[in-house]
Amino acid sequence: MKLLRVLAVFLLMIGLLVLGLFISGNQYLLKGVWATYLHGERSATITDKKYFTTRIVESGEHQAWPRSKNYNRKQLSSALRDMLEQTESIAFVVIRNDSLAHEEYWQGFSDSSRTNSFSMAKSVTTLLTQIAIQEGYFKGWDDKVANYLPGLEGAYRGELTLAHLSTMTAGLRWNEDYHSPFDITAKAYYGPNIGKLMLSQVPVVNKPGEKFEYQSGATQLLGLALAKTTGKTLSQYASEKLWVPLGARYPAEWHLDSRDGTELNYCCMNSNALDFARFGKLLIHHGKWEGEPLIDSAFIARATKAQLKDFYGYSFWIDTDDHLTPVYYMRGILGQYVIVIPEKDLVICRLGKQWLGYENDKHHQDFHIIVSEVLKYF
Numbered sequence: 384m385k386l387l388r389v390l391a392v393f394l395l396m397i398g399l400l401v402l403g404l405f406i407s408g409n410q411y412l413l414k415g416v417w418a419t420y421l422h423g424e425r426s427a428t429i430t431d432k433k434y435f436t437t438r439i440v441e442s443g444e445h446q447a448w449p450r451s452k453n454y455n456r457k458q459l460s461s462a463l464r465d466m467l468e469q470t471e472s473i474a475f476v477v478i479r480n481d482s483l484a485h486e487e488y489w490q491g492f493s494d495s496s497r498t499n500s501f502s503m504a505k506s507v508t509t510l511l512t513q514i515a516i517q518e519g520y521f522k523g524w525d526d527k528v529a530n531y532l533p534g535l536e537g538a539y540r541g542e543l544t545l546a547h548l549s550t551m552t553a554g555l556r557w558n559e560d561y562h563s564p565f566d567i568t569a570k571a572y573y574g575p576n577i578g579k580l581m582l583s584q585v586p587v588v589n590k591p592g593e594k595f596e597y598q599s600g601a602t603q604l605l606g607l608a609l610a611k612t613t614g615k616t617l618s619q620y621a622s623e624k625l626w627v628p629l630g631a632r633y634p635a636e637w638h639l640d641s642r643d644g645t646e647l648n649y650c651c652m653n654s655n656a657l658d659f660a661r662f663g664k665l666l667i668h669h670g671k672w673e674g675e676p677l678i679d680s681a682f683i684a685r686a687t688k689a690q691l692k693d694f695y696g697y698s699f700w701i702d703t704d705d706h707l708t709p710v711y712y713m714r715g716i717l718g719q720y721v722i723v724i725p726e727k728d729l730v731i732c733r734l735g736k737q738w739l740g741y742e743n744d745k746h747h748q749d750f751h752i753i754v755s756e757v758l759k760y761f
Contacts, residue, residue: 427561427572429473429498429717429736432653437636438618438646440654446630446673448657451482459485463756466749470718472735473498474656477761480728481664484761486657497636497653498734501715504637504652505602506662507621509549509698512609513682514624520612521545531608537586547591548605549697550690554589557600561716568599577640577647578607595692599649602698606648617646628677629661650715656732662713663721663730687711687723694745702746706754718749724758731757 459467459475467475473492477485486494500507515521521531524546529535535543539554547553560566567584574580585600606617613620618637626635635658638651665671666687670678686697694701702710712722718738722731731753739748 427499427501427716429501429719429734432497432499432636432638432651435638435651436642436644437653438616438639440618440626440635440637440652441622442631442634442658443627444630445632447632448478448483448660449481451479451484454483455485455487457485457760459487460756460760463752463760466739466752467733467735470735470737470739470749472718472733474732474734476656476660476732477757478660478664478730478732479761483657488656492734494655494657495633496655497633498655499638499650499715500652500654500659500713500719500734501650501717502599502602503659503713503715503719503721504648504650505599505698506713506721507625507652508602508606508609508617508648509686510662510678511617511620511624512545512549512605513678513686515609515613515620517679520609524549528604528608531611532582532604534582535587535604536582537588539587539590543587543591545605545608546697548601548608549686551595551597551601551695552592552691553598553601553604554587554591554594554596555585555598555600555604556588557585557596557598559597559599571599571603572647572650575641575644577603577645581607592691595690595695597695602649603647606646609648610645617648621652624677625662625665626658628675629658629665629672631658631661633658656734659713659721659734660730660732663723663732666711666723667725667728667730692745700746702750702754705744705746705751706758708758710754712750714750718747720750720753722750722754724754727758727761729757729761 473489475487516523525544528543529540543553558566560568570580571577581603610617635652635654638647666683669680670676670683687699688696689701690696699711700714708726710724712720714720718735720733741747
């Protein structure tokens with residue numbers, strides 16, 4: 384009987400805790416704890432789509448990558464291979480002159496595996512916004528965000544433009560923390576209503592355009608405005624305007640905040656290395672795919688040039704100083720990369736579970752190793 388009383392008290396306490404989380408609006412903690420700590424993780428992982436409802440980004444007619452005559456004949460350098468294995472890479476692909484020069488997979492992953500791109504999705508959201516501008520849904524990058532999201536709050540809400548969101552100069556109240564379960568980033572990732580969260584808890588508190596601050600919330604607002612003006616989900620729009628035209632082999636998946644909900648477009652588009660690499664080919668050809676213009680070449684040039692900081696453009700990271708040739712790239716946490724080296728006609732995609740730390744700049748050590756070693760051997 385004593386044991387039963389203890390068990391009853393324990394269950395009552397758990398019930399009250401859960402009720403308290405729902406009443407306080409912190410029920411996201413239940414999902415966050417389940418998806419991380421109870422599975423031996425401290426933060427999000429590349430395979431955590433299994434804990435989310437997702438929406439399919441449909442593919443169309445597949446356009447296969449042609450293989451170069453030296454396909455997989457060149458051995459990766461020991462420095463590159465050591466880094467790739469040390470950081471638990473799952474996929475590494477090199478495209479040269481539009482042909483597949485090297486592909487390799489680890490840990491049971493393959494060319495069909497769907498894993499989380501994390502913040503590479505920020506670049507995808509920006510490309511979709513440019514397409515929406517071309518189609519007349521927006522007037523241009525200087526459009527005011529409040530015109531599309533009238534519930535936006537903050538002293539500077541009226542000054543915030545689409546460009547501010549893409550260039551990370553939005554001035555939002557947002558703390559980019561990937562480990563604290565109580566910060567806004569965790570609420571956005573695991574919470575049940577990303578739209579309500581953004582409009583009620585992420586005001587524009589600083590004058591936009593004056594300071595670079597990397598904020599995932601900026602891209603999420605961009606995606607909300609995009610969905611509002613097109614009347615389509617981001618998955619549907621991405622399928623129609625990018626995934627099908629680019630000839631992706633497999634459908635992608637995008638995390639949602641809830642069943643039939645909204646895409647977490649600042650992150651969480653899941654696909655494979657060969658299909659992600661298609662974005663690199665699109666960029667290296669100035670917005671054209673097999674001669675067909677998808678994105679204005681003038682915007683590609685603008686997006687891949689430094690804006691307020693010399694390392695960031697319109698949702699693309701930029702390095703013009705370290706490798707004797709300009710490099711720009713899509714980047715997600717844990718080292719998800721689509722790297723473009725235009726002068727060498729190279730596209731590199733690396734996916735994996737870990738990355739190395741910063742090396743006295745805004746680019747990670749693993750990024751530098753990848754670029755340096757690929758330039759030597761390819």
